[in-house]
Amino acid sequence: MKAIVFHEQGGIDKLRYEDVPDPIINPTEILVKVQACAVNRLDIRARHDRPEVQPFPHILGSDIAGDVVEVGSEVYNVNCGDRVVLAPCIPCGQCADCLNGDENMCDNQVLIGFQTNGGYAEYVKAPAQNVIPISSDLTYCDAAAIPIAYLTAWHMLVTRAEIRPGDDVLILSAGSGVGSAGLQIAKLCGAKVFTTASTDEKLERARQMGADFTINYTQTDFAEAILDATGGRGVDLVFEHVGAATWEQSVASLAKNGRLVTCGVTTGNIGQIDIRKMYQKQISIMGSALGTTSELRTIIRLAEQGKLSPIIDRVLPLSKAAEAHRIIEARRHFGKICLCPDGVEQAASSFTRRI
Ligand SMILES: NC(=O)c1ccc[n+]([C@@H]2O[C@H](COP(=O)([O-])OP(=O)(O)OC[C@H]3O[C@@H](n4cnc5c(N)ncnc54)[C@H](OP(=O)(O)O)[C@@H]3O)[C@@H](O)[C@H]2O)c1
Numbered sequence: 001m002k003a004i005v006f007h008e009q010g011g012i013d014k015l016r017y018e019d020v021p022d023p024i025i026n027p028t029e030i031l032v033k034v035q036a037c038a039v040n041r042l043d044i045r046a047r048h049d050r051p052e053v054q055p056f057p058h059i060l061g062s063d064i065a066g067d068v069v070e071v072g073s074e075v076y077n078v079n080c081g082d083r084v085v086l087a088p089c090i091p092c093g094q095c096a097d098c099l100n101g102d103e104n105m106c107d108n109q110v111l112i113g114f115q116t117n118g119g120y121a122e123y124v125k126a127p128a129q130n131v132i133p134i135s136s137d138l139t140y141c142d143a144a145a146i147p148i149a150y151l152t153a154w155h156m157l158v159t160r161a162e163i164r165p166g167d168d169v170l171i172l173s174a175g176s177g178v179g180s181a182g183l184q185i186a187k188l189c190g191a192k193v194f195t196t197a198s199t200d201e202k203l204e205r206a207r208q209m210g211a212d213f214t215i216n217y218t219q220t221d222f223a224e225a226i227l228d229a230t231g232g233r234g235v236d237l238v239f240e241h242v243g244a245a246t247w248e249q250s251v252a253s254l255a256k257n258g259r260l261v262t263c264g265v266t267t268g269n270i271g272q273i274d275i276r277k278m279y280q281k282q283i284s285i286m287g288s289a290l291g292t293t294s295e296l297r298t299i300i301r302l303a304e305q306g307k308l309s310p311i312i313d314r315v316l317p318l319s320k321a322a323e324a325h326r327i328i329e330a331r332r333h334f335g336k337i338c339l340c341p342d343g344v345e346q347a348a349s350s351f352t353r354r355i
């Protein structure tokens with residue numbers, strides 16, 4: 001089969017479009033013909049230097065939608081021809097966290113496309129338990145755009161921060177994968193959404209998606225803008241993933257009893273906090289790590305009902321994966337970029353078609 005592989009970590013030039021052997025499934029696995037695979041910022045870091053990456057040569061891609069074309073001899077709940085999306089994590093299923101239903105906390109879990117070969121390929125294998133069926137209401141690209149971005153954003157807002165209707169919520173970087181998902185989920189939950197971006201064009205897209213108040217953080221201190229917009233009160237909830245570059249302004253944007261939930265450190269992992277202000281304002285700070293398969297099933301249902309509509313920046317042929325990495329590194333994307341095997345025509349996104 002054709003795949004994008006890298007034999008060693010490094011720059012974009014390490015990505016090669018090559019012939020590789022088809023994956024061979026074991027009795028509990030299924031083989032998926034990939035129709036769409038979304039690109040994540042983690043792919044950039046994995047290609048660059050993340051030490052967890054295996055095997056080599058490596059095939060990236062954790063967000064995969066396609067058709068089941070082969071099932072192992074011990075698989076009874078999945079059939080050839082099923083239209084599916086894959087849950088991105090393979091938990092051990094045996095540790096205390098897995099048995100508690102917190103498989104996102106499993107110390108032994110592996111991420112497809114990060115610690116296994118992934119979906120930048122014509123075929124990918126996965127355990128049958130990772131399969132989530134999708135209806136024809138969802139395009140393959142819509143489905144592929146969901147797992148990492150929406151699951152992360154859902155777990156942050158709904159599960160960890162317990163978002164409430166009427167909350168004032170600041171979503172950082174509306175144009176990022178997790179930010180665009182967070183914006184939609186916060187609106188679905190009845191929040192008033194404030195958001196940031198580096199360009200007015202991205203902010204215009206955010207307003208089209210329903211953002212109530214937008215801030216170009218390259219022109220103004222976003223914490224000051226938030227305090228101005230809320231009459232000095234601040235927001236109830238901040239959705240963080242940018243890390244060191246925004247941390248202090250994010251904390252300063254919080255109202256009394258405010259909650260900050262974070263999943264990422266794109267700009268660095270050390271941030272300071274004024275501890276006295278934190279306890280005087282009764283601020284809560286929460287970490288959040290991906291999410292569970294049960295949450296992902298809920299999100300897929302909401303997408304099938306049209307209540308969540310993945311934002312697809314563009315669809316590229318698999319052979320142009322390097323271009324996708326270049327666009328993301330340059331922050332020229334809004335939402336997700338999807339790769340489709342060369343020759344496979346895919347409709348982009350139901351949301352894109354509607355606006
Ligand atoms: N813990 C988890 O489970 C989990 C899951 C998914 C993602 N994440 C993390 O969440 C973060 C966002 O992921 P993503 O896939 O949504 O990324 P993405 O689509 O590439 O978006 C990152 C955004 O960060 C903003 N940004 C601000 N300052 C930046 C800088 N100096 N360099 C680069 N970007 C900067 C950019 O928006 P502007 O142009 O508007 O500034 C950019 O669009 C990543 O750190 C990722 O690893 C964590």
Ligand SMILES: [Zn+2]
Pocket residue numbers: 091092093094095096097098099103106107108109
């Ligand atoms: Zn486990």
